Amino acid sequence: MHSTTLADPRIELVNAASRFYQQGWMVGTAGNLSTRLPDGSFWITASGCLKGELTLDDFVRVYPDGRLESSANLKPSAETSIHQCIYTLFPEAQACYHVHSVEANLVSGLAETGKLPLPSLEMLKGLGIWEENPCCLMPVFHNYLQVERIADEIKERFSSNPPKIPALLIRNHGVTVWAESTVQARNYIEILEYVFRYMVAARKMG
Numbered sequence: 001m002h003s004t005t006l007a008d009p010r011i012e013l014v015n016a017a018s019r020f021y022q023q024g025w026m027v028g029t030a031g032n033l034s035t036r037l038p039d040g041s042f043w044i045t046a047s048g049c050l051k052g053e054l055t056l057d058d059f060v061r062v063y064p065d066g067r068l069e070s071s072a073n074l075k076p077s078a079e080t081s082i083h084q085c086i087y088t089l090f091p092e093a094q095a096c097y098h099v100h101s102v103e104a105n106l107v108s109g110l111a112e113t114g115k116l117p118l119p120s121l122e123m124l125k126g127l128g129i130w131e132e133n134p135c136c137l138m139p140v141f142h143n144y145l146q147v148e149r150i151a152d153e154i155k156e157r158f159s160s161n162p163p164k165i166p167a168l169l170i171r172n173h174g175v176t177v178w179a180e181s182t183v184q185a186r187n188y189i190e191i192l193e194y195v196f197r198y199m200v201a202a203r204k205m206g
């Protein structure tokens, strides 16, 4: 008879951050990752920790009533309000990942009126877009100094107009994705960063 114990969900976040760090998408303290638990709380990276060398102690558990739990009175990510907003808007979301890449920042400058047209690449199928020559617009938000203001705009815009893909860009800041699992969230980040690299390379070619 085998007994199975569930792995600590923070392990997947530590591993994802390490991979993203190696890609140059979570350099220094940049970015934040979270995953939701069955009781509605979520684990999120603590603010200001080095994302390339996280340990299980570098997380804060945020409960629906606002209560916080961590090993050493750590502060949750400064961008926790965005994760909270995503989990409220999308009940199926179990993970929310945010990274900073050079390419995401370069392409965010190409967006007009808060929308960035993505090239109709085969890779978009990995984001759930199963159309021939899709017209896919990625939502882009202003990078307000007050993060709560970004979260408020996301809530307002997505409540009436949910995006076609589970992702958003904050101008000159980075990309955020949400997914039904941590594995899927990692997949979405990798696909979008590929798309951004393609867009930068395509502009270089003229």
Ligand SMILES: CSCCC(=O)C(=O)COP(=O)(O)O
Pocket (backbone or CB within 6 Å): 028, 029, 030, 031, 032, 045, 046, 047, 048, 049, 076, 077, 078, 079, 098
């Ligand atoms: C140099 S990173 C600036 C803050 C930020 O955008 C970020 O993603 C990391 O903030 P956190 O509080 O989650 O460490």
Ligand SMILES: [Zn+2]
Pocket (backbone or CB within 6 Å): 030, 031, 032, 079, 098, 100, 173, 174
């Ligand atoms: Zn950030």
